Structures are given as structure tokens and as C-alpha cells.
Amino acid sequence: MRIPLIAGNWKMNGSLALIEDFGNAFSRTSFLSNAIDIAVIPPFLYLANADEAFEGTPVQIGAQTLYGEASGAFTGAVSASMLKEFGVHYVLVGHSERRTLFKEDDAAILAQARAAIDEGIVPILCVGETLEERDENRFDDVVLGQLDAVMKGLSEEQRRQLVVAYEPVWAIGTGRTATPEQAQEVHASLRARLRHYDENLADNMRLLYGGSMKPANAQELLSQADIDGGLIGGASLKPDDFIAICHAAG
Numbered sequence: 001m002r003i004p005l006i007a008g009n010w011k012m013n014g015s016l017a018l019i020e021d022f023g024n025a026f027s028r029t030s031f032l033s034n035a036i037d038i039a040v041i042p043p044f045l046y047l048a049n050a051d052e053a054f055e056g057t058p059v060q061i062g063a064q065t066l067y068g069e070a071s072g073a074f075t076g077a078v079s080a081s082m083l084k085e086f087g088v089h090y091v092l093v094g095h096s097e098r099r100t101l102f103k104e105d106d107a108a109i110l111a112q113a114r115a116a117i118d119e120g121i122v123p124i125l126c127v128g129e130t131l132e133e134r135d136e137n138r139f140d141d142v143v144l145g146q147l148d149a150v151m152k153g154l155s156e157e158q159r160r161q162l163v164v165a166y167e168p169v170w171a172i173g174t175g176r177t178a179t180p181e182q183a184q185e186v187h188a189s190l191r192a193r194l195r196h197y198d199e200n201l202a203d204n205m206r207l208l209y210g211g212s213m214k215p216a217n218a219q220e221l222l223s224q225a226d227i228d229g230g231l232i233g234g235a236s237l238k239p240d241d242f243i244a245i246c247h248a249a250g
């Protein structure tokens with residue numbers, strides 16, 4: 001019912017050579033193209049090369065962020081229509097690194113999600129609590145608050161375009177993965193909250209897990225009832241690891 005999505009967020013890593021390595025690796029790999037969706041999300045500068053390198057493979061390209069305005073005096077920013085021109089299919093919004101390091105707040109994240117949807121690009125909304133918030137048992141409030149901040153600002157039609165990724169901040173790049181039970185618990189809360197909006201939407205929305213997912217733990221995480229894919233950081237930089245995770249999902 002929900003097609004798993006495995007997305008590799010390269011963050012500020014990679015090179016033209018790595019794009020080429022991935023293009024070659026994917027060309028040699030056979031996937032049942034309708035069994036899973038796969039996305040590679042490199043830095044902006046490599047999108048055109050990635051689009052070309054992944055031609056003929058099931059891999060779609062994604063961007064790591066965008067700006068919520070259509071055009072104008074916003075130095076350094078990239079709009080949804082520009083991403084669309086480069087064949088971008090997905091865009092991350094609200095990644096914890098953008099929230100923290102680049103001070104993006106819920107209003108900015110909502111504007112980004114709307115701008116993406118208006119151009120037919122699928123926003124992957126990232127939500128997640130810090131270690132302190134988990135230790136204080138506030139993770140549900142934080143994560144559901146981040147979800148509501150975007151859901152409330154979207155129309156019913158717009159909501160249907162969204163993918164959500166639960167990325168506990170304490171599990172990102174730390175090697176400390178949420179246990180499958182911890183991840184499933186939050187995913188189940190997210191899905192229950194989605195039911196307040198629309199039963200059908202809740203059944204169909206893909207909820208990804210992110211945070212130190214790797215070939216060794218992917219299968220167990222992905223077999224949880226409410227985990228519909230992964231958002232992978234470090235392990236998405238090695239073709240063999242990333243492809244192994246894709247196979248675990250398919």
C-alpha cells in the first residue's frame with residue numbers, strides 16, 4: 001500500500017566523482033522498479049550531474065533545502081521552480097541541521113513545503129527531538145508539534161503530497177540508532193496524529209526513519225509496521241552500503 005522510500009541525504013559531502021560512482025553502481029544493480037522508490041539528495045551544485053548519471057536507473061534526485069519565495073532579492077537562495085527545472089523530485093524541509101545551524105523556524109519550513117508542493121516537488125518534512133527533550137520525555141510533544149506546524153498550514157490536497165521523516169537529533173551522525181521499538185513508537189504517534197486530519201491520509205502517508213541507519217540495522221527498522229523507508233546520511237555516501245539498504249527495503 002505504501003511504497004517504501006529510501007533517500008540518501010549527502011549533506012555537504014560528495015563530489016562529481018562520487019556522483020559518477022553512484023551512477024555506475026546503480027546502472028549495474030537491478031531493482032524491481034515498482035517495489036521501492038529511491039532518491040539521492042546531493043548538494044545543489046551536483047543536481048544536474050546526478051540527473052544525468054541516474055538516467056535509466058530508478059533513482060530520482062532530491063534537494064536538501066529551498067527557499068519559500070518564488071523569486072527575488074534573496075541572495076544565496078534557490079527556489080522551487082529552479083529545482084523543478086533540474087528534474088528534482090523531492091526536497092528536504094525542516095532538517096534538524098537547517099533548523100539549528102541555519103535558524104529555520106516552523107513558518108519558514110511551512111513556506112518551503114508550500115513552495116515545493118506548488119511546483120509538484122514532494123517535500124520530505126523532517127521532525128525530531130533532541131537528547132534533552134527525549135530525556136525529559138517530551139519527544140511526542142516536540143515531534144507532533146513540528147508535524148502540526150506544517151500540516152495546519154496546508155490544504156487537504158497539499159497534505160497528500162507530503163512525506164515525513166522522523167529523525168531523532170541524538171541519533172544523527174552519532175552511530176546511536178533509535179531502537180526499532182523507540183522508532184516505531186514515535187512513528188505510531190505520528191500516524192495517530194495524522195488520523196486527526198484524515199484517515200485516508202494517515203494510511204497513505206510515508207513515514208521515514210533517519211538517524212544512523214546502515215545495512216546492519218536497516219532491515220529491522222524497516223520491518224516495523226509504521227516505518228515506510230529511511231533517510232540515510234553517512235551510509236548514503238558509499239554505493240555498496242546505500243544499495244544494501246535499498247535491498248533491505250525492497
Ligand SMILES: O=C(CO)COP(=O)(O)O
Nearest residue numbers: 009172173211212233234
Ligand atoms: O540526518 C540524517 C539524514 O538526513 C541522518 O544522518 P546519519 O545517517 O549520518 O545519522
